[in-house]
Amino acid sequence: MKRRMRIGIAVVCAVPILSPLLFLSGNDYLIQAATRIFIYGILVLSVEMCWGQTGIFTFGQAAFFGFGGYFAGYMAKNENITDLGVLLLIALVAGVIAGTLIALFLFSGKRVGELYVALVTLAISYVCEKLANSWTFVGSGNGIPGIPFPTIFGKEISSSIALFFIAFGLFAVSMIICILIIDSQFGLAINAVRDDEERAEFFGYNRSLIQIIIFIFSAVLASIAGALFSLSEGFISPSSLGLTLSTSTVLWVVLGGKGTFYGPMIALAILESVDVEMQRALPSLWRILVGLMLLLTMIFLPKGLMSLGEKSRNKREQKKTT
Amino acid sequence: MKLLQVVGISKNFGSLAALKDVSIHVESNEIVGLIGPNGSGKSTLLHTICGRTIATSGSVLLSGKELVTSNPMVRAKSGMAIKFQLARIYVEKTVSENIMLSLQSKDGIWSLIRSASSKKFIPKIEELISEFQLSDYANTKAKFLSHGQQQWLEIAMAMASNPSILLLDEPTAGMSPKERADTAKLIKRASEKCGVLIVEHDLDFIKDLCDRITVLHYGSVISSGTPKEIENDPKVKEVYLTRV
Numbered sequence: 417m418k419r420r421m422r423i424g425i426a427v428v429c430a431v432p433i434l435s436p437l438l439f440l441s442g443n444d445y446l447i448q449a450a451t452r453i454f455i456y457g458i459l460v461l462s463v464e465m466c467w468g469q470t471g472i473f474t475f476g477q478a479a480f481f482g483f484g485g486y487f488a489g490y491m492a493k494n495e496n497i498t499d500l501g502v503l504l505l506i507a508l509v510a511g512v513i514a515g516t517l518i519a520l521f522l523f524s525g526k527r528v529g530e531l532y533v534a535l536v537t538l539a540i541s542y543v544c545e546k547l548a549n550s551w552t553f554v555g556s557g558n559g560i561p562g563i564p565f566p567t568i569f570g571k572e573i574s575s576s577i578a579l580f581f582i583a584f585g586l587f588a589v590s591m592i593i594c595i596l597i598i599d600s601q602f603g604l605a606i607n608a609v610r611d612d613e614e615r616a617e618f619f620g621y622n623r624s625l626i627q628i629i630i631f632i633f634s635a636v637l638a639s640i641a642g643a644l645f646s647l648s649e650g651f652i653s654p655s656s657l658g659l660t661l662s663t664s665t666v667l668w669v670v671l672g673g674k675g676t677f678y679g680p681m682i683a684l685a686i687l688e689s690v691d692v693e694m695q696r697a698l699p700s701l702w703r704i705l706v707g708l709m710l711l712l713t714m715i716f717l718p719k720g721l722m723s724l725g726e727k728s729r730n731k732r733e734q735k736k737t738t
Numbered sequence: 739m740k741l742l743q744v745v746g747i748s749k750n751f752g753s754l755a756a757l758k759d760v761s762i763h764v765e766s767n768e769i770v771g772l773i774g775p776n777g778s779g780k781s782t783l784l785h786t787i788c789g790r791t792i793a794t795s796g797s798v799l800l801s802g803k804e805l806v807t808s809n810p811m812v813r814a815k816s817g818m819a820i821k822f823q824l825a826r827i828y829v830e831k832t833v834s835e836n837i838m839l840s841l842q843s844k845d846g847i848w849s850l851i852r853s854a855s856s857k858k859f860i861p862k863i864e865e866l867i868s869e870f871q872l873s874d875y876a877n878t879k880a881k882f883l884s885h886g887q888q889q890w891l892e893i894a895m896a897m898a899s900n901p902s903i904l905l906l907d908e909p910t911a912g913m914s915p916k917e918r919a920d921t922a923k924l925i926k927r928a929s930e931k932c933g934v935l936i937v938e939h940d941l942d943f944i945k946d947l948c949d950r951i952t953v954l955h956y957g958s959v960i961s962s963g964t965p966k967e968i969e970n971d972p973k974v975k976e977v978y979l980t981r982v
């Protein structure tokens with residue numbers, strides 16, 4: 417069994433074991449924060465699959481997150497569809513449609529640069545935020561408040577701990593799917609596209625099809641995460657589509673190290689846990705500090721904090737071969 | 739029908755005519771050499787054949803199929819494989835993974851996702867890495883290989899795709915004399931399975947290896963024939979003496 421798979425299973429097992437601590441404390445606030453971390457975790461996985469594994473620098477992944485969130489939230493509130501399975505399916509379809517349109521635009525033609533992809537996706541996220549802000553149909557600046565709790569077999573799921581386990585379960589499933597993809601032959605192919613997409617074409621790979629598939633897959637992940645977000649929080653607002661969330665996601669991935677799954681998750685967990693406290697303690701300074709962290713990591717550890725471990729592994733390997 | 743037939747290729751980069759009406763052909767199991775001074779257009783010719791650059795005019799036929807405007811993927815699927823002048827391998831992947839990448843490149847997406855061929859390819863990987871003297875490095879990342887080994891890995895990857903025509907751009911650059919001799923043997927063996935078009939600086943290396951040689955100078959063919967004929971051609975001598 418590959419190393420990644422083993423660690424994946426360990427992580428998946430760890431949380432149910434640790435989580436009793438969480439609800440024994442009876443602190444709803446903590447449970448909700450943990451839920452949010454796993455929901456954003458799915459978003460992180462989607463960016464990691466695109467950027468870390470395939471080299472598609474998606475800088476606007478929140479657009480899909482918000483899209484799924486708005487779709488599911490709207491359906492739950494205005495169409496009285498509250499079944500969780502159906503709502504997630506709706507988000508999945510929404511993700512496929514939005515992802516396909518943008519993927520075809522970006523990747524069906526000639527090769528485009530990483531920066532071009534980043535700018536286009538960032539612009540899409542920006543436009544979506546502006547649109548949601550001014551479109552009264554989706555509540556303008558207020559977004560959609562008062563989204564009812566989802567149901568499973570007609571039973572309402574309203575307790576924080578149930579929502580936590582749903583978020584965690586979906587995260588775990590998403591992560592296992594991602595790990596299975598990465599460890600498959602297809603995973604090797606998407607890494608080849610990341611490392612040298614032109615070279616991959618000379619081996620006969622359908623570079624554009626591979627990019628389109630991964631982009632749609634990650635749009636679906638993000639969209640499902642968004643749906644889960646709006647259902648568990650009970651509201652969705654334009655900021656969930658926008659630049660702040662988009663760049664935060666990139667920040668988590670950069671800090672934790674793209675190319676790994678665990679680093680970004682750790683970065684997300686730490687930053688999200690301290691975020692509220694720090695914003696209160698250092699209202700204007702905190703954002704600057706975070707930006708500085710991003711800058712310093714990009715300069716000194718371009719592969720993120722997790723690359724420290726890899727560096728020592730590489731040194732050992734080099735000693736072995738020489 | 740000739741295996742690879744390149745007819746009247748011209749390539750302009752802006753006002754620079756890098757290739758002028760170049761024709762060359764390769765039969766199955768034949769090794770054809772392409773020599774010429776720096777900047778004479780050797781790499782550019784290989785690039786127009788494999789699809790890295792599109793020729794301004796002319797035609798590239800592989801087993802009679804016109805490919806001059808096709809994209810690299812179509813050309814690779816039609817049976818072309820290339821080793822670039824600067825080795826382009828996947829340095830972050832292991833030697834086995836690099837070979838695997840080439841072996842599986844024609845599989846459909848669904849069979850890749852299911853990893854349907856991962857076991858099937860293992861014997862083939864072992865055979866190739868032992869042929870290219872890389873068995874000890876099967877699980878070593880390619881970036882830790884020596885310069886010569888990286889070139890061999892790229893040739894091994896090219897051979898893994900079972901090509902009908904193998905394009906080699908300076909496969910021995912920077913190699914020790916022993917490595918060069920080994921490379922010559924490897925190329926000879928490869929030619930039992932396909933046609934080979936090989937770019938080289940060094941007339942001495944290529945004359946024992948090739949069946950025919952074409953000489954490029956400022957983007958034009960100035961001579962073409964057997965190694966003996968080329969060696970004794972006064973035009974070629976002139977080019978190679980005035981060089982440096």
Ligand SMILES: Nc1ncnc2c1ncn2[C@@H]1O[C@H](COP(=O)(O)OP(=O)(O)OP(=O)(O)O)[C@@H](O)[C@H]1O
Binds near residue numbers: 756776783
């Ligand atoms: N993409 C490009 N854009 C502009 N000019 C180019 C390009 N590629 C090659 N050239 C020019 O075309 C000419 C031929 O270059 P090419 O690389 O084919 O030579 P070569 O025979 O392979 O030389 P070397 O022995 O140094 O590898 C050179 O003058 C080079 O500067």
Ligand SMILES: [Mg+2]
Binds near residue numbers: 907
């Ligand atoms: Mg060259």
